[in-house]
Amino acid sequence: MPETVALMPQPTPATAPFTVLAPGRVNLIGEHTDYNDGFVLPMAIDREVTIRVRPRRDRIALLSTDREPGTTTLDLAQPISPLACGPGNWSAYPAGVLAGFQQLGWEIPGFEAAVSATLPAGGGLSSSAALEVATATLVETLCGRSLEPLEKALLCQAAEHTFAGVPCGIMDQTAVCCARAGHALLIDCRSLERRHVLLPAELSVLVINSGVKHSLADGAYARRREECAAAAAGLGLASLRDLPAADATARLASLPLPERARAHHVVSENDRVLRFTEALAKRDWPTAGRLMVESHWSLSRDYEVSCPELDQIVERALILPGVYGCRMTGGGFGGCAVALVDAARAAEIGSLLHESYRQATGIAADWFLTRAAAGPRVMVSAS
Numbered sequence: 360m361p362e363t364v365a366l367m368p369q370p371t372p373a374t375a376p377f378t379v380l381a382p383g384r385v386n387l388i389g390e391h392t393d394y395n396d397g398f399v400l401p402m403a404i405d406r407e408v409t410i411r412v413r414p415r416r417d418r419i420a421l422l423s424t425d426r427e428p429g430t431t432t433l434d435l436a437q438p439i440s441p442l443a444c445g446p447g448n449w450s451a452y453p454a455g456v457l458a459g460f461q462q463l464g465w466e467i468p469g470f471e472a473a474v475s476a477t478l479p480a481g482g483g484l485s486s487s488a489a490l491e492v493a494t495a496t497l498v499e500t501l502c503g504r505s506l507e508p509l510e511k512a513l514l515c516q517a518a519e520h521t522f523a524g525v526p527c528g529i530m531d532q533t534a535v536c537c538a539r540a541g542h543a544l545l546i547d548c549r550s551l552e553r554r555h556v557l558l559p560a561e562l563s564v565l566v567i568n569s570g571v572k573h574s575l576a577d578g579a580y581a582r583r584r585e586e587c588a589a590a591a592a593g594l595g596l597a598s599l600r601d602l603p604a605a606d607a608t609a610r611l612a613s614l615p616l617p618e619r620a621r622a623h624h625v626v627s628e629n630d631r632v633l634r635f636t637e638a639l640a641k642r643d644w645p646t647a648g649r650l651m652v653e654s655h656w657s658l659s660r661d662y663e664v665s666c667p668e669l670d671q672i673v674e675r676a677l678i679l680p681g682v683y684g685c686r687m688t689g690g691g692f693g694g695c696a697v698a699l700v701d702a703a704r705a706a707e708i709g710s711l712l713h714e715s716y717r718q719a720t721g722i723a724a725d726w727f728l729t730r731a732a733a734g735p736r737v738m739v740s741a742s
């Protein structure tokens with residue numbers, strides 16, 4: 360195997376084979392706040408999507424993955440349509456990104472792309488955002504030009520809206536594009552201002568997969584968005600971001616259910632993100648952990664996006680010494696939970712939680728400890 364070196368997209372178009380990698384993300388706190396113009400605090404993880412790329416001399420793209428049979432063929436000289444990949448096909452995500460670059464007027468050369476991943480699909484760890492951002496990095500490398508990271512995140516989000524039919528917020532793509540190793544990313548989803556927040560070495564981040572399949576495309580996510588928009592309209596606000604937590608109880612009383620409960624979650628969650636960030640800066644891990652737990656029960660009871668299995672993980676995690684906090688992470692309806700734990704005991708906590716969850720549910724959950732990783736990268740052959 361020839362040695363490889365990591366490079367960002369180079370200012371000259373790539374003609375030799377190369378590999379792009381983009382990380383998944385776990386959200387520490389700030390769930391279902393991004394599409395309400397609120398605050399989120401995700402971090403990129405050290406599990407990723409990898410695309411091995413072989414440039415071609417024509418304008419044809421051939422997309423394949425080791426997870427599903429078949430190859431998608433796209434003619435890059437023609438506008439790519441959302442119907443190009445067939446209903447529910449995984450290649451809608453990369454195809455949407457390619458279409459986004461076409462709309463910017465980029466002439467994308469032909470290529471073969473083989474996708475693989477160490478990220479579980481449908482686990483709520485943004486495998487789709489990782490695939491989109493890896494594809495965008497592939498196009499930058501092929502074309503020898505780059506977008507600004509935020510522009511790239513917006514292009515990937517638009518691909519998910521129009522090609523995958525998921526009306527997602529901007530958190531996942533921004534977390535993946537803009538991540539810095541060792542840091543979480545505080546994002547103000549209204550202004551899109553970002554701040555890197557150091558995660559100290561005494562803390563470990565544990566991710567445990569409930570094993571319950573998560574799908575955002577089935578309409579429940581879109582319905583939550585609509586309920587939040589209806590709540591904001593009912594209060595005469597542009598978005599729920601405009602309601603301060605201190606005024607919430609009195610103002611929300613006028614709303615019907617479920618809008619009142621949805622809005623209560625969003626307003627209280629925005630406040631928790633800011634308090635969590637302050638607690639980290641003060642090295643006050645118990646307070647940070649408590650805010651994660653409050654976030655979980657707010658998502659479970661007010662937002663109704665948890666499930667019995669995720670609730671079990673949280674309850675069982677909190678009994679274990681060295682666990683500061685635990686909550687579901689991502690869109691919900693299954694997927695993963697995230698725990699903030701004492702680094703010295705992290706591995707032991709992971710296996711105890713795995714065993715306790717297995718006894719309760721019969722599910723042998725996949726779990727791992729992760730570092731806060733950096734954003735996308737490109738590897739080219741050194742020879």
Ligand code: GLA
Pocket residue numbers: 389390391392393394527528529530531575689690691
């Ligand atoms: C999914 C979406 C994000 C965000 C989360 C919930 O991951 O892609 O935009 O809304 O759900 O916080």
